[in-house]
Amino acid sequence: MDGSGARPPGAADLTACDREPIHLLGTLQPHGFLLALSEPDLRIVQASANVPDLPGRPAGSVHGASLRTAFPEAEAVLAHYLSQAQPLEGAAFLTTLALGGGEGVRSYDLAAHRVGDLVVLEFEEVASETASAQSLDALYPRLNAFVEGLHAAGSVAELCALLASDIRHITGFDRALVYRFDRDWHGTVVAEDGNGVLPSYLDLRFPASDIPAQARELYRRNRLRIIPDAGYEPVPIIPSHAPSTGAALDLSQAVLRSVSPVHVEYMRNMGTMASMSVSILVDGALWGLISCHNKAPHRVPLQARNACDFLTRIFALQLAARERGALAEQRIRLGAIQARLLAYMAEEEHFIDGLLNHPEDVLALVDAAGAAVVTAEGCRLLGATPAASEVRGIHEWVSGQPVGEGLFVTDSLGEDYPAARAFADRASGLLAISISQKYASYVLWFRPEVVQTVSWGGNPSKPATADPDGGPDRLHPRKSFETWKETVQGRSLPWSGPEVDAAKDLRSAVLGIVLRRAEELAALSEELQRSNKELEAFSYSVSHDLRAPFRHIVGYSELLRSREGANLTETGRRYVDTIADAALSAGKLVDNLLNFSQMGRNSLNRVSGDMNQLVEEVRRKTLRDVPSGRAIRWQVGSLGRVYADPVMLRLVIENLLSNAVKYTRDRPEALIDIGREPDRDGEAVFYVRDNGVGFDMAYVGKLFGVFQRLHRVEDFEGTGIGLANVRRIVERHGGRTWAEGALGRGATFHFTLPLREGAR
Template sequence: MVPHEPRFGASGAHGLSSATQTQHGAELTACDREPIHILGTLQPHGFLLAGEGADLRIVQASANVPDRPGRLAARIHGQPLGAAFPEIGSAAASDLAAQSGREGANYVRTLTLNTVDGPRSYDLAVHQSSGLTILELEEVASETASAHSLDALYPLLNAFVEGLHTATTAEELCALLAADIRHITGFDRALVYRFDRDWNGTVVAEDGNGVLPSYLDLRFPASDIPAQARELYRRNRLRIIPDAGYEPVPIVPKLTPSTGAPLDLSQSVLRSVSPVHVEYMRNMGTMASMSVSILVDGALWGLISCHNKAPRQVPLRARNACDFLTRIFALQLAAKERGALAEQRLHLGAIQARLLGFMAEEDQFVDGLLNHPEDVLALTGANGAAIVTAEHCRLLGTTPAERQVRGIYDWLSVHHGGEPVYMTDALSAEHPPARSFADLASGLVAISISQKYASYVLWFRPEVVQTVKWGGNPTKVATQDPTGGPDRLHPRKSFEIWKETVQGRSLPWSAPEVDAAKDLRSAVLGIVLRRAEELAALSEELQRSNKELEAFSYSVSHDLRAPFRHIVGYSELLRSREGDRLSDKGRHYVDTIIEAAFSAGTLVDNLLTFSQMGRNSLNRVSGDMNQLVEEVRRKVARDVQAERVIRWQIGSLGRVYADPVMLRLVVENLLSNAVKYTRDRPEAVIEVGREPDRDAEAVFYVRDNGVGFDMAYVGKLFGVFQRLHRVEEFEGTGIGLANVRRIVERHGGRTWAEGNLGQGATFHFTLPVRGGAQ
């Protein structure tokens, strides 16, 4: 199995038969109850001390505490920590106090203990457990300690953070994380493993050296990681097994004297693992493994899982660096997912707003849906839909036959009559007659549109037959105990690809799609009860979603400004005050730091401006567009090199009704781009004009004869951080055109562009003609 905690190789995987699941239900329940957090033993690559009270009197310790000159390990029980281990008590007392309130096992420092076998280096970690202070000292070789010092790890961490800016998709982020984690740890294989909603896991990214087989795209059943193991992953982000052939070390005494209970090792870095898991690792052909939990908004999203064919120890500091990378990854991933969800919600909200308008215009709101089938289907991404009441059944798009839809209606009325919304992507599993039309309706979203009568809007999705590649047969059965004892589950011995064809399932419904259906239900009921109020409610919900995204972007960009300014300021102080003592290479390094930090600060400032565009209110006034363009043109021209030749052609632009501050930013971005991308031309020609108004819109354009762009990438132009030219060729942050689009859309207008490589580009934007504009 790919992850790292106890795995039992049993059934229960998504897509398996209910009979198989029932067969192993008892065994899986037993697995879920195994107390893996209180096994009472440790892995032997370190030792543990449990201290109680203000003086950290030692009440429990692992059996492998080393003897030291004049201090036998057998006599430390009952002694204060400072007396039993002066090196820890005196050197780390303040650090221990600082760590005591933090969650999880935290690295304190690396220290040296004098033992009867000579000096030994240990990484010290500390955490709290049931009123006890748990100290864990993990032995580390001196050569590995220097190889994983902060100075050695910093270039890797810095490169990872830089790489985040170029990763545009979640897949690219995962691949970057897998490669960097393996680079830091030196394991043979590093995997990014993602859970689905049923807790099956899929390997979505992998980096390896070829020693171990590839598991990329393989799926593993939810039963491989029981519920209590998943909870431990959530609470304890870092786990390592340096040698699967280890002999467990007991904790002495077994029970805590003051409580009479076993020591809770949930947060321990040395905690033993289930014997079943050790057997599992051996079956995989791995003798060492490490995992780092990926938490998104506090929930377990997935794992980084590393494996090595031979035993391998990774120092705690290197593991902490992996945890740091994973946390940064999780923040970036959460931001991308939130942004994608917010964008989808806004898109669906616009569709819903149109549907509400259509329904409001009709005497019978149902006609507003029936007359606009494209929007009804687009609201949830469905292929077909139906509006069904006791008297009528109206079908839209690709649907089952009317009698089959009636059957779904009757089934919903009986089994889900009290539910306002019902959703499934495996209809035939709950409504067996649906197997006969799975190709038309394997997915179903149903909303009840009456609080008194059985009336539904139904959306259908067709079956999508998938071939799932499992990492070994997930239907491993219990094995008879030859001694006559109870049957037990054994981990799989084979991890060869085991394919299963999953039928009767559609593509899953996303949360925004289901929410859109719920919102439509609320709107329909609002029309029936209060026709005048539902549009206001929809607008408020859309504004809330948009403000959440804007507030997140504003907070991140605002908080990043000060660190970059500090970097620039202190670097300039270093250059001015200590420059004479620096070598030429050192001064070059300082200049590079200043330039990079200044560029990053500029990027943050632009991002902050972008986020503010959605937060600031519009103050529209009627104004002369020619006057505004001329003021901006003069400002832009001041920064142009004296030797450049630019021919400006500005037509009659008339008046507009807009926010002058925001509109100035639109014009400034477009003219600055035109100047920048024509600088290689002997004579730059920049034209600003207004086309004939159409559909109550004023259409403006900015045209240049610069380098242009490939129309195949026109969709990227107005996106945040999207660039079609290298920074080495043309400077910029990739936010300017995104600001243009956001401002224009807030005014109710549109933006688009046309261009050809080497022949220039034309950027269009529109503004509504109203309120005194001419």
């Protein structure tokens, strides 16, 4: 594509229709005439070229004349209109006037509206042969029956069918269609009534290019438009530009406004010579159109057109009420589901479990086939979803998108994220909400592909062709309206407004829970920190103060044994030995408790280090206290590097290896295995495994507690603080500890350390 925007010679710019100033064409349809008046004297400054000659008032004399002079019949009626509050948009019908005299009398329906500082007055000639048949009195029974029928209709489809039928019978057109716009402004014929003269277009879809953007805006602003004869010769407005402003007259609200030559040709290609459209507005937005067609030229009196406008407005009110009612019912139903989910989350310690444990409600909240909850802890899948790796790819992609209000929604995921085309059968639709303002945590809902066959009224890819003789900007509409079928793939059913709102509300609720939990945890953390400091200070004080008495007990026991031992009986010497051993044990316990209390006070000095080297140093030190007769087989795998405090990490390894040596001493050959498992979730995972006495998993929760022992001190010496130190050190590094074992079958102790650069 040429970045300059230039087109090669002869190429058609298919957006030219979108830019055509159809409200400034400067011409009228010939079944009436127009005057543009300046205030306050209502002087005629512009007029259409077909102003009729009247007795004593030749058409050539109207320019520059006042309305009172040129058309005194209309002056009083218009003055009354100008004294009242005028509608914001659309022309107002004033009255029916007779102009001329004798056999030359003609009746005109008079309509007026404002354009800037001008008043536009239109005279539409009345078709006398049909006026009486379409009077208000004649139309009333059908209008009344229509209102009754609206209340009896059971669905929107029945409403549309009723409207098409009544509009056609009021207007006498060969065919009346109810045409609904979709979100892309393609239109589908959802109801039709006809007499068989023209082909049926029911259920056909027409491309958005058939009614370009500025035409849709005119439909919104001017609800009713009629073209009695597509073969008309446009009538120019003289002068073409207002003398006071130099601008062309804006005919957006004009009843007699001429139409684009492209549209006239479009009608001829459809085989219709007359048409009428009535806009269906719901809450001020263009919902669709009533589109009427006739094979031959056809006039519809103003009274009948006004009746059609009236019927359409009533229909739009009933339609809006039904759509609002359906939406309200859906919101109530989804609100009940959301309330249950919030209750489930409130009951769980980890609120996400409230979602994961109730997948039916999670899916029902937005009518999805599958869902995924992706957090830092992992990816959990619910229902029919892509594979976990594919969901992680979607999550990574969505996390990089500009997500407004923490929400992303599409019913054609493959168009935005091409990798999704490989699993369109499970995820063509995506609705995603961010449930964390700090981390890339999302709830993702999926809808499968719904393959549809769309019947178009002609090939939508060929909406217009260039005129080789008319220049690059002269287009011809397509000539074929025969059914053209297209298979639409890669799309899911669209997400409705209430479903999107339900997802937004859930996100707000989750963020509220997270914020409340964060505040509670912050307060608890402050309290725990204060308590820990007090406990550490107390432990340090007690431990420090107890060391001296225990040393004295040991010292005096030794003195008693060395100096007075000869005077002691065997029993007395045994008592002294017991006192000394107990004091030594208590002193060691106090030392360990002091180390434990200092563990939380010392700062971490992390560096990158070789784990195998550290383990080898600790292993050699541990072997110094092992009797020479013991058989120990060591298996040390590749442990890699870690990013940790070497002094504290050494204490972890010392405790784990000394425990492994201690609890395997009754084995003929002790087997101690030290290894590293595959990294997962950003952590390095290490283990120390032995074939010793093991432990009962029923008591695993006590294993890492202070002073907690699962074996008698008579069997295995120790203070019960070593594993507590291991857990505290690992947790201070941001890692985890756990153990597995069985009585008589050994034990395995695991610990993790967060991965950092240089620690692989």
